[in-house]
Amino acid sequence: MKKLLLATAVLAMTAGLAAAQDKVVRLGTEGAYPPFNFIDDKGEVAGFEREFGDEICKRAALTCEWTTNEWDSIIPNLQSGNYDVIIAGMSITDEREEVIDFTQNYYPPAASAYVAASADADLKGNVSAQVSTIQAAYVAESGATLVEYPTPDETIAAVRNGEVQAVFADKDYLRPFVDESAGALMFVGEDISIGGGVGLGLRSSDTELKDKLNAAITAMKEDGSLNVLIEKYFGAEGLKF
Amino acid sequence: MLAACADPKGIEGLTWLTCYLTSGKHLDFYWSFGTVLLLLLVTAPSALLMGFGGAMAARSQIAPLRWIGKGYTAMVRGVPDIVYFLFFVIALDQGIEYVKNLMVCPAGSAWPWQGLEFRVCQEAKVPLASASQFAYQAYGFFLAVITFAIVFGAFVANVIYGAMQAVPRAQLETGEAYGMSHRQVFRRILVPQMWVYALPGLSNLWMILIKATPLLFLLGVKDIVYYARELGGTKTQAYDFPHADWRLYYFLGLLVFYLLMTRGSEILLGRVAAKLSKGQATAAGEAMRKAAI
Numbered sequence: 001m002k003k004l005l006l007a008t009a010v011l012a013m014t015a016g017l018a019a020a021q022d023k024v025v026r027l028g029t030e031g032a033y034p035p036f037n038f039i040d041d042k043g044e045v046a047g048f049e050r051e052f053g054d055e056i057c058k059r060a061a062l063t064c065e066w067t068t069n070e071w072d073s074i075i076p077n078l079q080s081g082n083y084d085v086i087i088a089g090m091s092i093t094d095e096r097e098e099v100i101d102f103t104q105n106y107y108p109p110a111a112s113a114y115v116a117a118s119a120d121a122d123l124k125g126n127v128s129a130q131v132s133t134i135q136a137a138y139v140a141e142s143g144a145t146l147v148e149y150p151t152p153d154e155t156i157a158a159v160r161n162g163e164v165q166a167v168f169a170d171k172d173y174l175r176p177f178v179d180e181s182a183g184a185l186m187f188v189g190e191d192i193s194i195g196g197g198v199g200l201g202l203r204s205s206d207t208e209l210k211d212k213l214n215a216a217i218t219a220m221k222e223d224g225s226l227n228v229l230i231e232k233y234f235g236a237e238g239l240k241f
Numbered sequence: 242m243l244a245a246c247a248d249p250k251g252i253e254g255l256t257w258l259t260c261y262l263t264s265g266k267h268l269d270f271y272w273s274f275g276t277v278l279l280l281l282l283v284t285a286p287s288a289l290l291m292g293f294g295g296a297m298a299a300r301s302q303i304a305p306l307r308w309i310g311k312g313y314t315a316m317v318r319g320v321p322d323i324v325y326f327l328f329f330v331i332a333l334d335q336g337i338e339y340v341k342n343l344m345v346c347p348a349g350s351a352w353p354w355q356g357l358e359f360r361v362c363q364e365a366k367v368p369l370a371s372a373s374q375f376a377y378q379a380y381g382f383f384l385a386v387i388t389f390a391i392v393f394g395a396f397v398a399n400v401i402y403g404a405m406q407a408v409p410r411a412q413l414e415t416g417e418a419y420g421m422s423h424r425q426v427f428r429r430i431l432v433p434q435m436w437v438y439a440l441p442g443l444s445n446l447w448m449i450l451i452k453a454t455p456l457l458f459l460l461g462v463k464d465i466v467y468y469a470r471e472l473g474g475t476k477t478q479a480y481d482f483p484h485a486d487w488r489l490y491y492f493l494g495l496l497v498f499y500l501l502m503t504r505g506s507e508i509l510l511g512r513v514a515a516k517l518s519k520g521q522a523t524a525a526g527e528a529m530r531k532a533a534i
Contacts, residue, residue, distance in 0.1 A: 023363060024370040032471070034479040039471065041249070041481040042265035065370070067377065069461070079358045080331060081338075081366065099357055153474035157486050176477035203358055 024063045025209065027053050028083035031068040032151050033173060035233040036089035036198075039068070048233035049087050052106060055225070056216040072131055072150055075100060078201060084209065085202055089170070091134050091195030101204045103213045105197025106226060108239040112138070115174045116166035116188045117159055123189050125165040128155040134195045135168045159185065172234050249481040261482045270468040274498070277454045277464055280385060284450065287390035289443075292397025299402050310398070317395035325392055326459045330384050334367070341365040378462065385460045393450055400442035404435040409522065437517040437526075444510040451502050469495050 029049060031039045040046035045066045057064035069077050071088065078086050078100060091109075092102045112135050114123055124144045129136040131148040139146045147164050149155045155167045156177055166188060167174070178185045200217075202210050220226040221241050230238040245252065246260035261267070298310025317325065339353055342365035353361050363369075368376040408431055416426040455466040473488030518525035 026370055032474075034477060038479060039266060043269045044265075047479070063371075065374070067374075070458075076331075080335065081359055081361070084370075151470070151474070156475065157488075160486065176479060177475065180477055180483070203360075205355070205358060205360060 024065055025057065025085060026065045026067055026083035027057075027085045027087050028067050028069045028074060028078060029053075029086075030071045030074065030088040032071070032153060033089050034176070035172065037087070048107075048229060049089065051233075052220075052226070052229055053087050055220065055229075056213060059216040059219055060212040062212065070150070071133075075201070078203060081203075084206065085200050085213070087200055089173075089198055090201055092197055092199045093134055093195055095137075096201070101202045101206070101210060102199035103202065103210055104217055105199045106217050106220075107198035107230065108241060109193055109195055109197045110239055111171045111191035111193050112168060113171040113174060113191050114166045114168050114188045115156070115159060115178055115185050117162070117185060119186060119188060121165045121188050123166055126163070128158045128164040128167045129169065130155055133169075135170070138192065138194055139168050156185075172238065175237065257482070261484075264482065266468075266472060269463070270465070270472060273463055273465045273468050276382070276462065277457070280382070280389070280454060280457065281451065283386050284389040284393065285447065287386060288393035288397050288446075288450070291390050291394025292399075292401050295394060295398025296401035296405060299398065300405060314395045314398045314402075317392055318399065322392060322453070322456065323459070326388060326456050329388055329391070330460050333384060333387065335359050337367050338365055341367060381461045385457055385462055388460065389450070389453075389456075393446060396446050397443065400446065401435065401439050403442070404439035405431060407438040408434045434521070437514075437521050437523060440510070440514050440517060444506070444514075447506060447510070448503055451506065452499065465495055465498070 029037045029045055031037055031045055033047075035047050037045060037047040037049040045068065050066070053064065053066070067083050069083070074086055074088060074090075075096070077083065086100070089107075090096070090102075092105060096102070114121075114127070116123075124142070126147050127139045127142075127144040128147045128149060129139050130152045131150055136146060136148055147158065149158065152169060152173060155169060156174075158164045159167045171187075171191060174187070178187060200213055202213075217226070227240045230240055245256055246263070249257070249260055252260060295310050295313050298306045299314065301307045301310065335353070338359075338361050342350065342353060342361040345364045346362040350362055351360065353359055368380050412430055412434060413426050416430045421429065454464055457464040458467045469491035470488060473486065473491035475486045476483045514525070515529070519529055520526060
């Protein structure tokens with residue numbers, strides 16, 4: 001009886017609280033994948049997905065909070081309820097669809113590319129990729145020796161150190177590094193298109209949230225504001241809808 | 242931020258460096274040193290307490306209590322730390338939310354563990370989704386302290402258990418001969434004398450604890466190693482302060498920090514050991530007695 005009373009009291013209190021505030025949607029990102037998402041010099045989440053995420057939250061009338069999580073455990077922590085949406089440049093793939101749900105893509109299926117320190121690099125030798133990415137899966141199947149790193153930054157550092165012959169990653173991520181390397185790094189081989197574009201990841205049970213976000217993304221695609229954002233962060237080479 | 246830093250790409254040299262080192266992210270980095278020190282300050286006594294309790298349980302006359310004490314040390318010591326840090330924290334977090342779920346969620350809520358997902362109602366989230374970023378960090382820190390205390394407590398328990406066994410039986414018998422009860426012997430003779438035997442093991446554990454703080458990052462608390470890696474990585478023009486791969490310098494800084502911490506601890510622990518050895522019937526105590534003559 002005592003327990004029941006306590007439970008009712010707590011329930012009444014929190015119910016009042018819950019009514020007073022909107023439901024907060026927590027966005028989980030990696031914060032290490034420019035220009036998609038990164039932690040800027042103020043220590044805040046920035047990049048294409050920051051601006052895009054804030055915009056869809058506004059359109060869907062949601063209160064959103066940003067949080068960062070290691071890439072490696074980003075899906076388990078979504079399922080465990082630490083945040084509600086993954087917004088981390090995550091490509092839509094069949095393997096991931098089995099464990100979580102995706103919205104429609106907000107970045108088109110983009111090219112992945114190899115970057116190496118010399119033009120004659122052996123793409124069947126040691127190739128680095130970030131752990132649990134579509135690129136890592138591709139390298140593993142390509143016959144090359146896959147060397148995995150937890151952060152994208154380390155995959156490029158490995159090329160510079162000579163630990164691997166090449167790095168395989170999203171071309172949009174690699175381009176600034178190649179451009180600013182003063183010729184030390186270069187694209188090698190052909191671009192390869194894998195994945196079904198970048199989408200927001202959600203728990204399979206969150207269908208209501210998924211509908212809201214999908215509607216907001218559709219609206220942004222239709223009025224062209226998504227293309228403007230892509231142009232801003234990815235330049236003229238960024239793929240548009 | 243300083244006024245001169247308003248346009249980071251237009252400045253050079255020393256001004257650039259000053260601005261760079263005082264950016265918001267660097268200030269977070271400096272604060273994270275405080276986080277690590279605070280963790281050490283809170284964890285060390287809690288682990289000592291856990292360990293003391295564990296050792297007492299392991300020596301208990303009551304069989305179930307003894308099993309708990311022995312089981313605890315055997316379990317935790319036998320499982321790799323990293324497994325504990327990954328599994329235990331998620332289990333603890335879900336456990337807390339499950340209990341809260343029983344209290345605050347509407348009756349008839351679904352069972353929280355649904356396949357791969359763990360689902361409780363909004364009100365049962367810890368902390369609540371609307372809580373500030375600080376609340377999340379504090380909660381992560383709290384989980385970290387509990388996990389560290391449990392893991393290191395097991396090692397401490399073993400050290401203290403061994404130290405209690407090492408106190409010469411003759412000392413305890415003398416107490417008994419004076420008519421002291423079991424409890425009085427424990428409190429007045431065993432505990433004060435065991436520290437000198439426990440200290441080498443405990444100081445070892447303290448050193449390991451200092452070096453284990455990077456595990457904080459596994460728990461989602463951003464510690465100095467996380468920031469060193471994040472700040473040191475190559476920064477393209479997307480950032481205000483682009484630079485090449487500077488991880489080496491950041492990690493060198495950490496090396497100095499950790500060496501200072503461990504060296505300082507060594508000096509301090511050496512003093513404590515000298516103090517505890519005084520008048521003890523150990524080799525160190527005997528050497529001190531002879532030197533004094």
